[in-house]
Amino acid sequence: MAKRKEAPKTERGQQTRQAIFDTAIDLFAKRGYDKVTVDDICAKVGVTKGAFYNYFRSKDQIILEEFMRMDEHYVRFAEEISSLPTSLEKFKVFTRAAITLMSETGVRLMKVLYHSQIAPHMSRPYLANERRYLYRITNEIIREGQERGEIREDVPSEEMASMLIDCFRGQIYHWCLANGSFDLVETCDRLMDLLLDSLKPR
Amino acid sequence: MAKRKEAPKTERGQQTRQAIFDTAIDLFAKRGYDKVTVDDICAKVGVTKGAFYNYFRSKDQIILEEFMRMDEHYVRFAEEISSLPTSLEKFKVFTRAAITLMSETGVRLMKVLYHSQIAPHMSRPYLANERRYLYRITNEIIREGQERGEIREDVPSEEMASMLIDCFRGQIYHWCLANGSFDLVETCDRLMDLLLDSLKPR
DNA sequence: TGGTTTAACATACCCTGGTATGATACTATG
DNA sequence: CATAGTATCATACCAGGGTATGTTAAACCA
Numbered sequence: 122m123a124k125r126k127e128a129p130k131t132e133r134g135q136q137t138r139q140a141i142f143d144t145a146i147d148l149f150a151k152r153g154y155d156k157v158t159v160d161d162i163c164a165k166v167g168v169t170k171g172a173f174y175n176y177f178r179s180k181d182q183i184i185l186e187e188f189m190r191m192d193e194h195y196v197r198f199a200e201e202i203s204s205l206p207t208s209l210e211k212f213k214v215f216t217r218a219a220i221t222l223m224s225e226t227g228v229r230l231m232k233v234l235y236h237s238q239i240a241p242h243m244s245r246p247y248l249a250n251e252r253r254y255l256y257r258i259t260n261e262i263i264r265e266g267q268e269r270g271e272i273r274e275d276v277p278s279e280e281m282a283s284m285l286i287d288c289f290r291g292q293i294y295h296w297c298l299a300n301g302s303f304d305l306v307e308t309c310d311r312l313m314d315l316l317l318d319s320l321k322p323r
Numbered sequence: 324m325a326k327r328k329e330a331p332k333t334e335r336g337q338q339t340r341q342a343i344f345d346t347a348i349d350l351f352a353k354r355g356y357d358k359v360t361v362d363d364i365c366a367k368v369g370v371t372k373g374a375f376y377n378y379f380r381s382k383d384q385i386i387l388e389e390f391m392r393m394d395e396h397y398v399r400f401a402e403e404i405s406s407l408p409t410s411l412e413k414f415k416v417f418t419r420a421a422i423t424l425m426s427e428t429g430v431r432l433m434k435v436l437y438h439s440q441i442a443p444h445m446s447r448p449y450l451a452n453e454r455r456y457l458y459r460i461t462n463e464i465i466r467e468g469q470e471r472g473e474i475r476e477d478v479p480s481e482e483m484a485s486m487l488i489d490c491f492r493g494q495i496y497h498w499c500l501a502n503g504s505f506d507l508v509e510t511c512d513r514l515m516d517l518l519l520d521s522l523k524p525r
Numbered sequence: 526t527g528g529t530t531t532a533a534c535a536t537a538c539c540c541t542g543g544t545a546t547g548a549t550a551c552t553a554t555g
Numbered sequence: 556c557a558t559a560g561t562a563t564c565a566t567a568c569c570a571g572g573g574t575a576t577g578t579t580a581a582a583c584c585a
Binding site (some may be wrong): 130131134168170172175176 | 561563
């Protein structure tokens, strides 16, 4: 599922791959993604492009992999909300945690991600992969809410989840466009207030 | 405001610029944006890169300019909805017209736009320019609705407009990610049903 | 009319992400 | 032990967007 180009098969390969990854993330954080060339990364690690492209299919993929790790957090969030009384509250708290995570990740990294995911050659963008925990958990919250009669049932849960995620994603996209010049969490809180109303049964 | 690199100052310049623009749009439509090089465009026009970059600051800007023309349509839409009875209906019809326009523009072009607008070096993205007609008109509809008591007043109209636009933008982003594999207008119609509820006064 | 400016291009080049291919060294197998 | 296979990397190269620097020719003055 992770779609890594190819996992290293030797101990040495593991280390090289890891060194490339760590160095890249470090340099990106310091200078910004577009100010770091693949050659820069390789030079600092002490290898050449041959090594880089043996383990990563593109420069973008470094960012994508860093982002995919974030998905792991969602599972933790899902556990933490299990005790909340209503589905609406679960949705609210879970989403807020996710947005906070984005915010902490920083606009620079998020911007690179949102940029690369919509690139012309990108075939199966990770962001839209409905098997991600983000989708599965959101869908489950909605579905449960519908079952309990706390959420309107005229829209299938999958579709509802997708629409809601897209709404917040629009805010994130805007946040990236604006280079993080407004508080993402705060804005999404207000959006949440709007959306929660529309979820209640007719 | 248009931020064109530099407008031609002679008749000949006008024609060259126009020829480059028309040829580029034509080639993009036929082969797709990323399958057309700047040299391709220049070759067909019969000039060199020197001419191209004298009139356009980047390859992306061709797309952006095509898109900026679409903004003109919004003014027409705004006139057409002026006779509708309620603000909610105005918002609904106006937004639907805008989305339909995107849909007709095609996912290929929209994808290039959404991709280039979020590029690392992009400083003042046109999409987020709040002086665009899209923002001004939407804001005016909301403001009027609040004045009439048809729309909740606990959120300032500018902020409300921005949030709503972002919601639909999230759908468009998703649509681009999915390479247009679902019906954008239809999906946005369903989203509209959700959002309208949440706009009503508390 | 001669000199000066400047718009409109042409030429040559750089930068950088990505690829194609080859060399090396380690491992498994007969 | 010889051979084949394979993972890891190095070298050389390409493509394509973008830039820096001329060169030409028309317009504009004095």
